[in-house]
Amino acid sequence: MGKYFGTDGFRGEANKNLTADHAYKIGRFLGWYYGELKKQSGDDTPARIVIGKDTRRSSYMFEYSLVGGLVASGADAYLLHVTTTPSVAYVARVDEFDCGIMISASHNPYYDNGIKLINGNGEKMDEDTISLVEAYLDGNLNVFGKDYAEIPYAHRDEIGCTVDYVSGRNRYVGYLISLGVYSFKGMKVGLDCANGSSWNIAKAVFDALGAKTYVINADPNGTNINTDAGSTHIEGLQKFVVEKGLDVGFAYDGDADRCLCVDEKGNVVDGDAILYVYGRYMKEREKLITNTVVTTVMSNFGLYKAFDELGIGYAKTAVGDKYVYEYMQKNGCRLGGEQSGHIIFSKYASTGDGILTSLKMMEVMMAKKKKMSQLTEDLHIYPQVLVNVKVKDKAVAQADKDVQEAVQKVADALGDTGRILVRESGTEPLIRVMVEAETEEICKNYVDDVVSIINKKEAAR
Structure with missing residues (x-):
């Protein structure tokens, strides 16, 4: 991990150890760097960088600071506005952006925030580029064979512009809906949006697929993201599912790259159980390419015992969905994730995607005509x-x-x-x-x- 960027971006308390000035400088570097890369390949068009944010009050401050830096360096900034981390990754990839930026501190409290960098393939940014960003923040940048005390500003018609790109977010919503193999008609589904990024996306997807959707914690005010809500405070959804007699519930974190489930009895179905249910489903249909599910060292011993009984192989990586994805890419694996609910379906996404995860779990329920509790009954999670x-x-x-x-x-x-x-x-x-x-x-x-x-x-x- 670097000085500023950890395994999941540059994170800290807003305007303490992550400031608006940091965001401006990150924008300055990325706008200039990707523009230079294009020029060196004979392309004189400006760098195109897409930005999304979660519902924290400070996200607007960081968005404007990043945009200021980007356009000052000659890049065009495309704004998705409030959206999920996986949507930024999706849009960066399919619309051929030079890179993407997500402003979020995920499951952290509202007063924290973070800046996640995503490459043009929709993956977490490589360490070499992150090292250059950090070098610029510290004033010791050396790149393209030169030392830079400061990088140049754009002038006149080379100054970048800002583009409202809500259409990109809408296209992502359409993509999720297109992945719905079955109609959810007749299913009562609870969604806990954590007062975060999924608040205006998740319900639209489930409604479009025919579910009777019940939503809690979808009223963000800038300071209530993750407060007694979402995947890190799932007890609220457990109670809600039982009281309303719902078939299943799904809880997301602040930027909706995680998902945990609640079965119809109110029991939590964590990331390990999700890997078990979907890994078994893929194995039964002969879709589990390489016959390997990728986990981290923190996955439960009971998951491995269950996989052994099913004849499913598994790999263990360091903690962090970044390492899970790297292993999956290198070895051609289709399913991987963490106990915390970061689940990666590499055929459909390059990052963990909470809403996608909930759709895939619904698919198993509909295909096998079973309740969620029945799908997990053969999995024994060890204390x-x-x-x-x-x-x-x-x-x-x-x-x-x-x-x-x-x-x-x-x-x-x-x-x-x-x-x-x-x-x-x-x-x-x-x-x-x-x-x-x-x-x-x-x-x-x-x-x-x-x-x-x-x-x-x-x-x-």
């Missing part, structure tokens, strides 16, 4: 206990001989009845110790054994 341990040096703590011996002892004791995972936090001075086993008591005892060794060794350092 999990996770403890974070503060350490002075993450690498030293994890490499400690006594710690490694303690971890191996737990792994040997669990055998094929569970697992232990010890990993470093990507953003904090923490070691995360996680155990999955048949009972929560077993998990806690084994976690305590390892944590006590780590704390003992830290105290001696």
Whole structure:
């Protein structure tokens, strides 16, 4: 990860560690850089960059700052307005933009915001380009064989323009509707839009496909995004589904690249269960190319046991949908995702897409004529206990001989009845110790054994 950009963009509290000035400079660089790339290939047309935003109050500030930087550098900025992250990726790809920008801090509280960069293929931006953006922010840019203390402004008729591009968002909505294989007529569906990006998209899609749609948390005011709502506060949707007697519910996060489900009984169907349901559906229809579902190291042990029983292979990547997608692209896999609800269907999208995920889960229900609870009844999710341990040096703590011996002892004791995972936090001075086993008591005892060794060794350092 870079100085400013992590695995999911440049994120922080608005006007504290992510400011309007940062946004302006990012716009300045991207507008100039992509224009230069075009010129060097013999194309004198301005760079075309598409921008979307979520419903946070600060998103407007960052949008205007980015646009100011882009047009000052000679690029044309196309505005999708309030929309989802996957819609920006879709439009960037199908309408052949040089890159896309999404203004969102995803599931974070309203006072945070973020800037996500998307390449012309609709994928998360490559590390080399992000490194150049960071170098410009720090005033030490070297690119195209030159050092730049500052990059040039555009002048006269080379100054860029701004284009209202709501038609691009509407085309994305049409694309989602086109993926509806079955009519949802007669189905009662609950949607929790988290007062975020999906508030004016999700219901339109489900209504068009014939569902009787019930919506909560679709009244954004700039400060209520994710507040007791959406995929990170799914208890509201659980209650809503049961009280209204709905067939199923879907909860999105702030920028709608995640989806979690609620079955008709009010039980949560998380990302692991979604991978199980759709992976099994693909396997049954011989559509699971490479016979591999891509997960992260945080997926539940029970998911792997279930895949073993079904004869489905799986891969494990580092935590982050970016790494899931990279593995899928490299190895030709069609399905992958995270426990948190980032699910990637690579045949249809280049990013996690919450609304698409809910449509695909509806497809399985309609095709198999089963309730959501019936689709997940053969999946046994193991209890999990996770403890974070503060350490002075993450690498030293994890490499400690006594710690490694303690971890191996737990792994040997669990055998094929569970697992232990010890990993470093990507953003904090923490070691995360996680155990999955048949009972929560077993998990806690084994976690305590390892944590006590780590704390003992830290105290001696």
